[in-house]
Amino acid sequence: MIQPHGKTLINKELPKMEKENILGEIEEYYRKSVNPQTTKVIKNIAFGVFSPLEGFMDSNNYQYVLKDMYLENNVAWPFPIVLDASESETQEFGVDDSIILMGERGLPLAIMNINDIFDYEKKEFAQIVYGTLDRNHPGVESVYNMKEKLIGGEIFLLNEPAPIFPKLDLKPMETRVLFKQKKWDKVVAFQTRNPPHLGHEYIQKAGLTYVDGLFINPVIGKKKVGDFKDEVIIESYQALINEYFPKDRVVLSTFETEMRYAGPKEAIFHAIARKNYGCDHIIIGRDHAGVGDYYGPYDAHDIFDKFPDLGIEPIKFRSFSKCSKCNAVVNDKICPHPPEMQNYFAGRDIRAALLAGKHPDIEVMRPEVAEVILRYENPFVE
Amino acid sequence: MNEDERKVEYTTVSIPKPLANKIKERMKGTGFSSVSSYVTYVLRQLLSSIESEEKSTQAFTKEEEEKVIQRLRDLGYID
Numbered sequence: 001m002i003q004p005h006g007k008t009l010i011n012k013e014l015p016k017m018e019k020e021n022i023l024g025e026i027e028e029y030y031r032k033s034v035n036p037q038t039t040k041v042i043k044n045i046a047f048g049v050f051s052p053l054e055g056f057m058d059s060n061n062y063q064y065v066l067k068d069m070y071l072e073n074n075v076a077w078p079f080p081i082v083l084d085a086s087e088s089e090t091q092e093f094g095v096d097d098s099i100i101l102m103g104e105r106g107l108p109l110a111i112m113n114i115n116d117i118f119d120y121e122k123k124e125f126a127q128i129v130y131g132t133l134d135r136n137h138p139g140v141e142s143v144y145n146m147k148e149k150l151i152g153g154e155i156f157l158l159n160e161p162a163p164i165f166p167k168l169d170l171k172p173m174e175t176r177v178l179f180k181q182k183k184w185d186k187v188v189a190f191q192t193r194n195p196p197h198l199g200h201e202y203i204q205k206a207g208l209t210y211v212d213g214l215f216i217n218p219v220i221g222k223k224k225v226g227d228f229k230d231e232v233i234i235e236s237y238q239a240l241i242n243e244y245f246p247k248d249r250v251v252l253s254t255f256e257t258e259m260r261y262a263g264p265k266e267a268i269f270h271a272i273a274r275k276n277y278g279c280d281h282i283i284i285g286r287d288h289a290g291v292g293d294y295y296g297p298y299d300a301h302d303i304f305d306k307f308p309d310l311g312i313e314p315i316k317f318r319s320f321s322k323c324s325k326c327n328a329v330v331n332d333k334i335c336p337h338p339p340e341m342q343n344y345f346a347g348r349d350i351r352a353a354l355l356a357g358k359h360p361d362i363e364v365m366r367p368e369v370a371e372v373i374l375r376y377e378n379p380f381v382e
Numbered sequence: 383m384n385e386d387e388r389k390v391e392y393t394t395v396s397i398p399k400p401l402a403n404k405i406k407e408r409m410k411g412t413g414f415s416s417v418s419s420y421v422t423y424v425l426r427q428l429l430s431s432i433e434s435e436e437k438s439t440q441a442f443t444k445e446e447e448e449k450v451i452q453r454l455r456d457l458g459y460i461d
Binding site: 007174177178182251 | 423
């Protein structure tokens, strides 16, 4: 099986006794509240989804990643993973202090050993990571909403935040054992934030044809208005798998993280996380993790050429469509027929049908999938 | 932090001039902007292929694995 990114699967859980000691003395620490997105980052670092990261980046790694897309130790990493703090917060602690990161409802999530407190330029951050300063881009907007300082340092988990879908919440160590149990040596990952249409099913099955297993790994977490709700995505995939996939060849599990819509850089990030889960291939479609027209449709394909040492291999798909002449789902490499014979699974058409309470064309979406979506009065994030 | 501290660090490696010239020729039309960026790419590729041959340092203890297998059973991922 593929090695974790950076060769070691990170585990930042504390031994029980040490954890109890810290929690027993919690009043003595400065306690910093973090939002649900940062809570997910903490969990992902702690259980190795973000291996080799062991905490939030210090200024050296921040600069290396921003300028070079490599960490200081020469491991590829596409964008900074940082923790922001206000000027007034940073008056309360200093380098070499330990603080407690607090989640929702006062849950102590992690202890953080601070090794750096530094300034950063929001414009530089946004421009380099997102390629734009347009605040209509949700990633840029969230950078501008960050506090003025960044704090770096290693974290250790005190309490695991409750998963959104407990039965689908697998950690990298668990997926690695699962793949081993299933005798899957080669695994292809599929990243998604949408319910599946037939085009998705086609590329998943095309990818699966050449490996042992398919790991469908929807992103669960903060998304932009108009995206499908998490529960709609999960239930629609369960319906698809039940009816149309060989059960011993597919695993569905969630990846709790926010969508940053960083396009090509996020494709690299998605690949690294799936490598840590034990996948050696990842399907990268058109405009992966894009939003609006900030990125070219195949930028997320091209960026992989810059990382000869990533380990996980992208399976790149360009456009796919239902060809009326072939009477099959095809892609532009294998079908000679003109655009007027193609149905391109346009998201807006699918969405329009669903909003009207109708099943999309059966050649576009499986009726079982449409049924799940139509059960929801509003399947979209508001 | 001053400007110097913010810079990503680089070091200089000497290579024979004829090799550098050969790399310059090879680089044409590849999109690489300098011999340094080309050599960095090639070295990363080489190191990666060596490292991928090495065995994973990650080994789960039997006990950890059994615990995970039980959880996977409880969740319905394995029979």
